[in-house]
Amino acid sequence: MxxxxxxxxxxxxxxxxxxxxxxxxxxxxxxxxxxxxxxxxxxxxxxxxxxxxxxxxxxxxxxxxxxxxxxxxxxxLDPHSVYLPPVDLKEANEELSGKFEGIGVEYNQIRDTVNITFVLKDGPSEKAGLKIGDQIIKVNDSTIAGRKVTSTTVRNLIRGEKGTSVNLQIRRDQQLLTIPVTRNNIPTPTLVASYMINNKAGYIKLDRFGSTTYREFMEAMERLKKQGLTELVLDLRSNGGGYMDQAIDIADEFLDGDKLVVYTEGTNSPKKEYRCKRPGIFETGKLTVLVDELSASASEILSGALQDWDRATIVGRRTFGKGLVQEIFPLSDGSALKLTVSRYYTPLGRSIQRPYNKGKKVYMDDIWERYANGQAYFADSNKVNNGKQYKTPAGRFLYGGGGIMPDIFVGLDTSRTSKEINKLFFNGTFTDFVFHYYLENQQLMDPYSSPISFSEGFDPEKAMWQQFVSRAQKDTINLTYIPEAEKARVANRMEAYLARFKWRDSGYYQVLNLRDSVVLKAVDFLKTK
Incomplete structure (x- = not known):
């Protein structure tokens, strides 16, 4: 009892x-x-x-x-009101602050070994002598090699207050080295790629909306305009949101006058309007915005405002459907409430929020349902009409209540990935293979000055495929009869991963986007508009 x-x-x-x-x-x-x-x-x-x-x-x-x-x-309460214990609150703040305190490396856990895959230039680890390919055996007195440790455990061991030191035992070329590293502030950019697709169109990808996003966006736009930008592809796919003010400031750069960007209202929060305040850096150029089912919150505020004012053409798949505004209220023990205080509405008055009256599980499972019922593949399968139409200044009709429906729908590729390839992606074999290929063949990439020249001059199907087939056989996976189309997709992914090791995320997306159907559709649309 x-x-x-x-x-x-x-x-x-x-x-x-x-x-x-x-x-x-x-x-x-x-x-x-x-x-x-x-x-x-x-x-x-x-x-x-x-x-x-x-x-x-x-x-x-x-x-x-x-x-x-x-x-x-x-x-x-609603699905987005949550309790944040102190450790979760710290991580949430770090993710959006644009920096954290650590040693300045990226790593990948391959099998049971932590491999360093990137060392921040001029960061603490580079100054201490760490290199790509080093394997972390111990952090201080904690052994992490040969054990099934979580990425959270590794992160918590490595990170710490600025100025403190951590001793890393490293395996390099079969030798064990002990290297002390002094932690410092590490920047975490939210704009992960910006480059010119052609002589007119630029590409910018925002990973999230953090405290530095607007500044990063403006710096990228100034740089791309000097390279001839008159058209822009703004990629908000998989951008789950963040600080609303950053999205509003970016919208201000695309909209003229004192146009309304968004307004918020709740039972205990009176209506508040957010309008344009300044002349924008790109008020008249051709603009496309890429979205998908993981584009949420601040991403929907930005894309919704641009769609309502007929300023941009939205390309991709229906967005997540999160139209609730949260504020964080600290509690005395270091924890906090992330509480929904109001709803946001697009300039035309659309509420983007999906219904959540059937419970949190049904609400969150909606994304998986879109893959199962065809909504991720066919525009006609999407149900976003909440019974009310909203008319744009150009006379187009829009709907709310279920996310932002793109003007040009581009569904997921209906050609299925084979179970053999999926297994290699999920068990880490693919990542392991490309990483070690890079370590052993870095000199092959030295002649290339840019990701595009690398993609034009390097043929992964000729250079890597047979080695990949042999590596897969060690996992008893036979790739002999993989269809040519799937082989080409995997080779493109290999090439993109290699580019990331040398040119970071910008290089990764420059190569990957060469075959990305949504990006290609947006670029084609800009040419015909």
């Missing part, structure tokens, strides 16, 4: 907490210090907490009960 009661205790406590919130608290909004104004009267929650502390049969961790109760309470 006692064990059963202990199992149900967090749920019972959460129910008490919810009742206490409704009865004892009156939520009055965020204070300057991040707290709330509350009644001085003791609440049911506080009373229940004190009773449990004083009277419960066994000792209990009140902080754990509180955390569990808060999680249960947040589960009763």
């Amino acid at each position: 006692k064990k059963k009661f202990e199992v149900w205790l967090p749920l019972l406590f959460s129910l008490v907490m919810i009742v206490g919130m409704f009865i004892g608290y009156k939520l009055r909004g965020a204070q300057p210090n991040g707290g709330f104004a509350t009644s001085r009267r003791s609440t049911s929650l506080e009373e229940a907490l004190e009773i449990i502390r004083q009277k419960y049969v066994d000792s209990v961790r009140i902080d754990t009960l509180e955390a569990n109760a808060i999680r249960e309470m947040m589960n009763e």
Whole structure:
């Protein structure tokens, strides 16, 4: 009986907490210090907490009960309101801040070994002498080689406060070396690629909207304009959002006058409009925006505003459908509530938010359903009509309630990837093969000055394919009868991975985009517009 009661205790406590919130608290909004104004009267929650502390049969961790109760309470709200423990809050802040404190390497766990795949130029690790291809055996006294350690464990061991030192035991050319590295601030760009596709069209890919995104975007635009940019392909695919103000500032660079970009409104948040404030860097050039089912929140704010004003042509697949605005409210123990405070609406008044009344699981599984029911492949399968039409200044009709539906739909490639190739991708064989090919053949890439010249002069099917077939056979996978079309796709991916080792993400996308159907469709559209 006692064990059963202990199992149900967090749920019972959460129910008490919810009742206490409704009865004892009156939520009055965020204070300057991040707290709330509350009644001085003791609440049911506080009373229940004190009773449990004083009277419960066994000792209990009140902080754990509180955390569990808060999680249960947040589960009763919308899918994007969440409780963030201190460690999760720190990671969330780092992801959007544009920097973190660490040693400046990227690594890949291949089998049970952590391999360094990139060393930041002028970063702590380069200064300490680390190189691409080094294998990390130990971090301080913690052995990580030969063990199934998670990437989170490795990251937590390597990262630390600026100025502190970490000792890495490295295997290099069959030798063991111990290298001390002093941690420092490491930049994390949110703009991962920018280059000229041709003599007119530029390409910019935003990975997320962090605190430095607008600055990075403006620097890229200035650079590309000097190279002749008069048309732009802005890639927001898989961009899950971030800071709304960054998306608004970028929209301002495309829209003229004092046009409305977005407005927000909620039960406890009065309507607030966000309008253009300054002359933009690209108010009249041809513009296409690429989106997919993982483009969400701030990405939908930007693409929705440009679509509503007929400023850009949206290309790709229907976006995620997140039209809720969250704010982070710190709690006294270092945790926080990421709470939805309002909905956002596009300039025409469209709410992009998908329904979530069937629960969080159904809501999140919607993306997988799109792959299963054809919505990721065929435009006609998408249901975004919420019963209300919105007319743009140019006379086009748009709909809300289920994400941004692109003006030009480009479905996923219907040709299926073979189970053999999928297995090589998922078990790490593909990544392992390309990484070691790069380490052993770096001199082959030396003559190439750019990713495009590399793609034009290097033939992965001739140079790498047979070696890849032999490597796959070690995993008892036969690639002899792979169709030519699939072989070409895999070879393109190999080439893109190689380009990334030398030219980073920009090189990766320059090569990958040569065969990307969405990018090719956008470029073709710019030529005909």
